[in-house]
Amino acid sequence: MKRLSIQKIALALAAPVAAAIVSLVVSSVAVLASHKSPMLAYKTMWEFGTQGGSLMEALNSATPYYIAAIAIAVTFQAGLFNIGVEGQLRLGALFSAYIGAMFTLPPVLHVLAVFIVAMTIGGIWASIAAYLKVKRGVNEVISTIMLNSLAVGMTSFLFAKYFAVITEGSNNMTTKELPTTAWFPDLVPLLTKLGLPEIQGASVNGMLVIAIALGFIFWFVVNRTRFGFELRASGANPIAARVSGVNSKKMTVVALVISGAIAGLSGLPAVLGETHAYNMGFRSGIGFSAIAVALLGRNSAGGMAFSALLFGFLEVSSRALELIDIAPETYVIMQGSILLSSVIAYEVVRRFKLTLQSKELAKAVSA
């Protein structure tokens, strides 16, 4: 029995360790290809990345990834794949910045109102894909990809034509700044009160709290409620789910709309916590990186938290590579190779486990 548990641990660790090794090898080759030392690169990254300020930045960049990854994971649980997070979050961010600046409310209420706007817009946009899937049989992967392109076109059109205010003497177009009641407070003052050493110019986006809360809610709803069970059932085996009374069409719609609503939120750390408006510099590609985060984290709340942090860390720490003349884009290679090799490694381990089980079963039966 004791040997078995060691085996279990080994199996659980095998996939991530294998993936880490493969991606280290791949990125070392990439660095070697530019005639630089991989060891030096890793050392530089580690030293820069583990400084307090860098860690906070990594946290900030992980926050939207994590929220968006949860959005994707909701659909994964239902056997769907919402690739359209990028579009949903862009539209959500634009509209919430625009509408949020039109009125003032008491502090907390205002933030809540902006949340509702972002979630509504994201949900509505995702519901197009849901409608097409349920009523017209269009694969949601294709439709959300197309909706992404549409959303990008629409945001740039609406932003440039209607939503942006042009300030005198500035080339940067931006929406009207949100009133301070809609700003999400930074966590640094709180952290210093808790005894963390002060760092010059550091900031921790307050939406981190929302991200963590969402992670808990996601975990609880998926694993501990009837709704979560039905969601997973309709994903795992639609026919069996239908036979046992789960309306899988309804589940499809609900999953996609919830996913879109959460995706809408993932644009808010930037809008509410950093720029306090939607401007031309709005970071693109969060929705796509989040797909990688969700896949790497295997759609579990904890796993995605880890992979979001990892992605944030790699992104921030690789900036130091510029100092030693290595392209900072190396981190893209690291992320990509970790993703692909972990996806494969988990599948290999799963198959190995199955073989082990069937062998054990055969032994038990023949004995």
Add this chain to the structure above:
Amino acid sequence: MKNKGTKLLLNATYLLLLLSIIRVITGATDLTSVGTASAALLLSVPIVLAGLGGLFSERAGVVNIGLEGMMILGAWAGGFIGSQHGPWLGLVAAVIFGAVGALLHAIATISFGVDHVVSGVAINIMAAGLVRYLSTILYQGGSWPGPSQSPDIKEIPLNGLPVLSGGHFFGWQSPDILTPIAEKHWFFISDLVGIIRGITGNLSYVTLVAMLFVPLAFWVLWKTSFGLRLRSAGEAPVAAESLGVNVYAMKYAGVLISGGLAGLGGGFLAIVAANHYQENQVAGRGYIGLAALLFGNYRPGGILAGAALFGFADALQLRDSQAIHALILLIVAIMAYLVYRDIKKGKMLSGVISFVMGAALLWFYFAVDELPGQLVSMTPYIATLLVMSLASQRLRMPAADGMPYRRGGLR
């Protein structure tokens, strides 16, 4: 068979008639001009190649969302090798790079049973990152003009049909009879001639070869024993294996061919459609190729039709936003047809919905004089969504498409 052919010809004639009526009404002469037809062909080619790539892969039972990534790899290789060693070697490199991306997809999905969509998306993310990294290194090394742009690639010469479309052969420049007729703007005749001139003149040789791939793909998949085996791997792998077909090999072959074609499509973008590689050059064309594949119901002819549609929409939005405006009338006409069909079938509700949408579009047509650029650039994606929502229900995908297969029946 003959019946089907005449029906197709008849439908094409109706469509063209409709287009020329709209052209006359709106005066948007670019709707059927030589330039538009020529641009539409040029823009269809990468989509055709991606669609055919998807065809080989999905007929072998492997869903290939990774087409986009493979096209990205192909485009980059086309720019990298093409600018150094000439366009033809660039195209070869594009095929090879696309196939390398496909090999990764094949290993992940076929050998290790990873979910096909997951692996495909991972490959797309990885391909985009890899080429960005490589481009940055080349730029830092001083051989590229920018971190997102390759040096220029030598042009591949163009040619056309002799006599009719001004082709040139062995130093002889033939006359160009069709262009003057197309420019007369005669009802129907000029439209027809304009389109013919557009797709037969000033062609790149690569375009010609790529278009020949359409009948070739049909022949390979439906008239050879290799094609039968490949399709059997996508329809009923267990039965195929029991008859001695090496299902793994067939799937590998399908995915590798798929990557080669997608890579060529990417290379085409860099080498023929432009004259250098640029970041985001592919811009979702792999996905649109996939949509063309679905629209074409997993058949080469259908893929061609789908790609032509997207190419046409794309060409119009690049050339002339007035023509896109005129195109709204075409959609209104299609809506009118849908209303007629629904009411004839007694489906009142959907008939009313179509009617309302058509009326709204008609109002939009008269309310807006010209569409703004950002909206016009969305045309191909809207076309994709519209077409998919109309066509999806009659699709029949290969029976075992997307399912992991493992020899011996284990999962």
